Amino acid sequence: MKWFDYAAPASLDETVKLLAQHPGALLLAGGTDLLVQLRAGKKQTDLVVDVKHIPELNALHHDPAKGLTLGAAVPCYRIYGDGAVQSAFPALAEVAGIIGGTQIQGRASIGGNLCNAAPSADSIPLLIALGAVCRVAGPSGTREVAVEDFCTAPGRNVLGPGELLVSIQLPPGPARSGARYLRFIPRNEMDIAVAGAGVSVVLEDGVFRSARIALAAVAPTPLFVREAGEALAGQPVTPEAISAAAEIARGAARPITDMRGTADYRRHLCSVLTRRALETAVQRAREAR
C-alpha cells in the first residue's frame, strides 16, 4: 500500500475544512472496501480521513414521527443489533446482516456501501425502495440527495470535491407497509449478488396504495424501477398484479454477462426475486399495525 497521511477529525466542521484543503483525500469508515482498493492500486490518495469520530456520522436514532437517522459510519452490527431498527425497519436489519460476513459487519457501514457505489451493493436497492434520502455536507453547506440519484456509475457517486455523506434519512414507514430485499448468490454467505431486488409496499383495503422497486447488479448503478412500483398503485393485491410488476422489473434490467451470470439469467432472476420480495413485503404489510 502506498504511503498516506492520516487524520481523524472529531467534528463535521473540522472535516469539511480539512477536505477543502485536501481535495484528493479519501474517507475511511470501516475500511473493508477502501483499504482493499488502496492496496490493489484501484484508488490512490495522499490523505485518508477517518470519519468514525464525527458524532453526526455515528448517529443511529429512530423517531416514530421523523423516521430513522442512520449515520454514514454506523457499522452493520449496530444496525441489526438495534431494537428500534429491528421493529421499525426489519428489512434494513436483515440487509445489514447479509453484507459480507461477521468480520465485515463489525466494521463496514451502510453509508460506506452506498458511497462505494457498486452496482451489486446489497443495501442500496432497499434504501431506494424505502425512499431514503442522503444528507451531504460540503464547503457550501448541506444538501439532500435521494438515494436513487446518488450513484452515477460503477464506483462513482454525486459527491463533489470536499463533500461527504453525513447520514441517510429513512422516512417513517406508513401503517400497513412492508419491505424486503432478496438477492441471489450461489453460496450461502459472503458473496456478491448475481442480482438483487429491494421492494417496499403500502397497502390499503386489499389494494396497493404505493410501491417502490429497485434492482441490484443489473445496470451500471443500482436501478430504481419507478414504473414497476407505479404499476402496482391502485391495483388489488393479487398474484397477477405482483407478477406483472415483476415482469416490468425484468424488462427494465440492463444486465451484462460476466463470471457471475449471463444477462439472460440475471433478467430471469430480476423477475423471480422481485416477485418473491413483493410477496414477503405484502405479508409484512398485512401483519403491520
Add this chain to the structure above:
Amino acid sequence: MSRRGFIRGVGIGGGALGTGLLEKEALAAPPAGGKTEGPGPVPITLNINGKPYNLNLEPRVTLLDALRNHLDLTGAKKVCDRATCGACTVIVSGKVVYSCTVLAIDAQGKEIQTIEGISTGNRLHPVSAAFVNHDAQQCGYCTPGFVMAAKGFLDRNPNPTLEQAEHGLCGNLCRCGTYVGMRKAVLEASREMKGGRHA
C-alpha cells in the same frame, strides 16, 4: 525475547482479561486529537491481550502487519490480505474483525485479543481444545483465525444451534475442508464454556 517465551508471558498475564468485552461503542476521542499525521512513522499504542505496546508505525500499516511484523505475534495469518478468507481474524472491542483491513492507527484505544492471548497459562482455551479433540484442522493455516472467530461468536452466542454456528463462522474459509470437525468443535466448546470451566 523469543516468540515462544513472549507468548507464554502474554498467556499468563492474559488470564485476568476476557471478561471485559464491552458492548457499548463509545464515541472514542480520535487519536492525535484529529490532526494530520504521517506519512512517516508516528507513535501508536496498541492494547493487545491486556498489555499496552508502544510502536512507531506509518499510518498505512495494518493491524495485521503490526502484529506480525512489529510485535512478533504471528498467530494471525496473512492469506488473502483483502478481507475475504478470515485467517487474520482477531477480536477488537469484543467484535471479530479482519486485521488485514483495520489500520493499526485506527485500532488504538481498543481492547485487541489475538490467538496468543486466549489460553490460560498452559491450559488451552475451550475452543482451541475442542479443535484438537475433533481434528478440526488439516494444514492448520486457517486455524487461528477460525478459533478467534469461534471464540468471538461464542462470547456473544453461548448456546448456538448448528445453523447459527455455521452462520457465525461464515467469514472464514478452510481450503482443506475441515468444516465437519469444526462444527463439532464449536458446539463442544459452547458446552465447555457454559460449564464455567474456563475463567
